[in-house]
Amino acid sequence: MNKILITGAAGFTGVKACAYFLEEGYEVYGMVHKSTFKEDKIKFVSCDLMNSEEVETVIKDIQPHYLLHLAGQNHSGISWEKPLQTFMVNANGTLNLLEAVRLHSPHAKIIVVGSVIDYNPCSLAKPNHPYGLSKYVQTLLSSSWSSLYDLNIMIARPSNLIGPGPSNGICSLLAKKIVMNEKNLTSEGFHFHNLLDQRDFLDVRDAIRAYQSIFKYGRKNKSYNIASGNNRTILEVLKAYKEFSSSDLEVTTDLFQRQEPIRVDTKEIKMLGWKPQHTFHESILETLNFHRGEVS
Amino acid sequence: MNKILITGAAGFTGVKACAYFLEEGYEVYGMVHKSTFKEDKIKFVSCDLMNSEEVETVIKDIQPHYLLHLAGQNHSGISWEKPLQTFMVNANGTLNLLEAVRLHSPHAKIIVVGSVIDYNPCSLAKPNHPYGLSKYVQTLLSSSWSSLYDLNIMIARPSNLIGPGPSNGICSLLAKKIVMNEKNLTSEGFHFHNLLDQRDFLDVRDAIRAYQSIFKYGRKNKSYNIASGNNRTILEVLKAYKEFSSSDLEVTTDLFQRQEPIRVDTKEIKMLGWKPQHTFHESILETLNFHRGEVS
Numbered sequence: 372m373n374k375i376l377i378t379g380a381a382g383f384t385g386v387k388a389c390a391y392f393l394e395e396g397y398e399v400y401g402m403v404h405k406s407t408f409k410e411d412k413i414k415f416v417s418c419d420l421m422n423s424e425e426v427e428t429v430i431k432d433i434q435p436h437y438l439l440h441l442a443g444q445n446h447s448g449i450s451w452e453k454p455l456q457t458f459m460v461n462a463n464g465t466l467n468l469l470e471a472v473r474l475h476s477p478h479a480k481i482i483v484v485g486s487v488i489d490y491n492p493c494s495l496a497k498p499n500h501p502y503g504l505s506k507y508v509q510t511l512l513s514s515s516w517s518s519l520y521d522l523n524i525m526i527a528r529p530s531n532l533i534g535p536g537p538s539n540g541i542c543s544l545l546a547k548k549i550v551m552n553e554k555n556l557t558s559e560g561f562h563f564h565n566l567l568d569q570r571d572f573l574d575v576r577d578a579i580r581a582y583q584s585i586f587k588y589g590r591k592n593k594s595y596n597i598a599s600g601n602n603r604t605i606l607e608v609l610k611a612y613k614e615f616s617s618s619d620l621e622v623t624t625d626l627f628q629r630q631e632p633i634r635v636d637t638k639e640i641k642m643l644g645w646k647p648q649h650t651f652h653e654s655i656l657e658t659l660n661f662h663r664g665e666v667s
Numbered sequence: 668m669n670k671i672l673i674t675g676a677a678g679f680t681g682v683k684a685c686a687y688f689l690e691e692g693y694e695v696y697g698m699v700h701k702s703t704f705k706e707d708k709i710k711f712v713s714c715d716l717m718n719s720e721e722v723e724t725v726i727k728d729i730q731p732h733y734l735l736h737l738a739g740q741n742h743s744g745i746s747w748e749k750p751l752q753t754f755m756v757n758a759n760g761t762l763n764l765l766e767a768v769r770l771h772s773p774h775a776k777i778i779v780v781g782s783v784i785d786y787n788p789c790s791l792a793k794p795n796h797p798y799g800l801s802k803y804v805q806t807l808l809s810s811s812w813s814s815l816y817d818l819n820i821m822i823a824r825p826s827n828l829i830g831p832g833p834s835n836g837i838c839s840l841l842a843k844k845i846v847m848n849e850k851n852l853t854s855e856g857f858h859f860h861n862l863l864d865q866r867d868f869l870d871v872r873d874a875i876r877a878y879q880s881i882f883k884y885g886r887k888n889k890s891y892n893i894a895s896g897n898n899r900t901i902l903e904v905l906k907a908y909k910e911f912s913s914s915d916l917e918v919t920t921d922l923f924q925r926q927e928p929i930r931v932d933t934k935e936i937k938m939l940g941w942k943p944q945h946t947f948h949e950s951i952l953e954t955l956n957f958h959r960g961e962v963s
Contacts, residue, residue, distance in 0.1 A: 508807070511800075519797060519800075
């Protein structure tokens with residue numbers, strides 16, 4: 372049996388990752404913190420990543436073959452309110468995990484999930500927010516622990532993940548508002564800073580399949596960008612939703628300013644045989660349908 | 668009155684820094700942890716840098732105008748035994764301090780003391796030890812907190828500090844052994860890996876004067892290398908001690924391999940009007956005399 376431990380198991384990606392790896396035949400352990408999320412066949416463990424002793428006990432008990440580290444404080448806005456906590460959770464929480472693996476399960480394959488838009492001080496830029504800094508340090512620690520202790524750590528850098536499920540991403544927030552509008556629950560509109568802001572959106576289920584490819588074929592201490600390769604403006608997202616909804620949601624914007632496209636090099640993950648399976652319009656429709664089932 | 672808070676006040680540099688700034692007319696607060704070190708006219712506060720609430724209380728109470736952050740786990744060997752603790756003390760301990768200053772004393776001038784031999788991931792090198800990584804993250808956090816929150820943080824990167832006083836540096840350990848040999852307290856020799864290893868040695872009192880220059884004239888979010896500019900092999904250190912001692916200490920070595928000289932660019936600190944005042948031979952003699960007074 373292949374034991375996989377997934378942190379942040381109650382989160383947007385976590386819930387789906389648990390279900391996916393269960394389906395793929397893994398013995399799935401989900402690490403949660405302050406969550407009562409339950410699911411048959413998944414073994415949940417409650418653990419505070421900030422508590423190194425608790426983390427050590429969990430890793431010692433489970434001794435996972437695979438560790439998918441999704442947990443973290445992933446909101447740049449909150450990082451301005453809680454910069455210290457953001458750093459502690461993202462950097463130290465990760466280090467507590469890596470150190471526990473080093474001590475008790477050193478042959479495990481580990482994926483630390485960063486972000487394709489990490490701040491990088493090597494470019495002499497300044498961090499945009501404490502969140503960006505915390506994610507950079509997280510990947511630096513991961514790569515350093517891999518080289519210092521010869522651990523099987525790989526870094527995944529997904530772009531903006533979308534799809535059905537509760538998420539704080541822009542596509543999900545927008546779908547929720549559209550559905551509330553469809554059901555006449557609000558007449559409130561949606562405001563954007565710049566309708567021409569661009570993102571690379573990828574279905575969360577495609578990202579999870581990419582994580583599996585990395586577990587199977589990925590190389591130690593290597594980073595893998597995971598993205599669709601397509602840039603879309605917020606305006607294009609709105610148009611996609613319009614195809615599936617007759618909502619007359621009012622949308623306002625401060626700016627209408629074309630941005631430089633985000634170029635994400637996905638050569639490395641494609642070399643592992645991965646490519647996206649969900650089209651953008653499928654993801655958008657499913658996101659909408661998810662919220663249609665939720666909002667009442 | 669100019670209030671200065673010095674962390675690591677019971678350490679090799681700390682003790683001398685407290686005395687120096689007192690002499691210069693500052694109101695000196697020394698932060699210590701698990702130390703009973705006492706000195707007239709210096710106000711000692713006990714504080715665990717890992718405890719963010721304790722740190723916040725100290726900074727809120729004192730509201731220092733200057734903060735000289737010397738404390739840390741500064742031993743690369745110990746970092747292999749305690750990698751997590753080394754990271755926590757050096758990175759998070761510093762962050763706790765910076766965050767407390769941001770909240771309660773935002774106009775303070777802060778010097779974070781790194782090391783001239785910091786590991787730098789921008790060069791694509793790998794860290795040599797968990798200590799090097801922790802010091803890199805310490806300076807990254809310092810520079811990021813300065814730019815994110817417009818704080819007056821400066822980074823000092825001293826080379827190998829020497830001089831009278833209890834230190835775990837190579838010159839001090841060697842002086843102690845020489846003195847024990849002079850007093851016939853041991854016949855044990857001293858073993859080196861490579862007698863031609865090179866260091867840039869600087870008197871600790873010169874470094875402290877450099878810190879004062881940085882407080883006075885340094886620029887926000889800037890790094891200052893502090894070094895003598897002279898490379899010396901271990902063999903040259905031994906020869907210097909021989910000039911002042913008739914000890915016949917036996918010295919062995921694995922290697923006799925000439926190294927690339929360490930080039931430290933000290934232009935920036937010199938532009939602040941600083942230059943070393945103690946010659947290498949003075950420092951060596953005083954180190955020897957210190958241990959002559961200590962060893963019995």
